[in-house]
Amino acid sequence: xxxxxxxxxxDEIASSQEDQLTEKVDQMKKAIHHVMLNTRLDExxxxxxSIQRTYRNYNGEYCKLVSNYPTIMNDFFKGFESDICRQFKxxxxxxxxxxxxxxxxxxxxx
Numbered sequence: 184x185x186x187x188x189x190x191x192x193x194d195e196i197a198s199s200q201e202d203q204l205t206e207k208v209d210q211m212k213k214a215i216h217h218v219m220l221n222t223r224l225d226e227x228x229x230x231x232x233s234i235q236r237t238y239r240n241y242n243g244e245y246c247k248l249v250s251n252y253p254t255i256m257n258d259f260f261k262g263f264e265s266d267i268c269r270q271f272k273x274x275x276x277x278x279x280x281x282x283x284x285x286x287x288x289x290x291x292x293x
Contacts, residue, residue: 186248192242197234204230 207227214220268274275280 186245186252189241189244189248193237193244196237197241200230200234200237204234 206228207223207230210221211220211227214223272282272286
């Protein structure tokens, strides 16, 4: 999962929970007696707890992704660098003699 996907996923969850909370608050405003009001208030607190858990889960997942991000990018750029070097026929110095033989054969074939 990428950083953006992680954020989008948790934003959707939090948005849904916030919509539920807004609905419960509207129901609280329409409560006709204190028993109904207390029931709606308890439901609101449960939703607030779930919103808090959602943001804590998001924070945990985000921290894991961020801590792994340098490794992911290093792997990506190593592959990218080797592809670019192959494209421009650049090889490591350790393979110099092998490369010279390959290039000599290519030149002779032309």
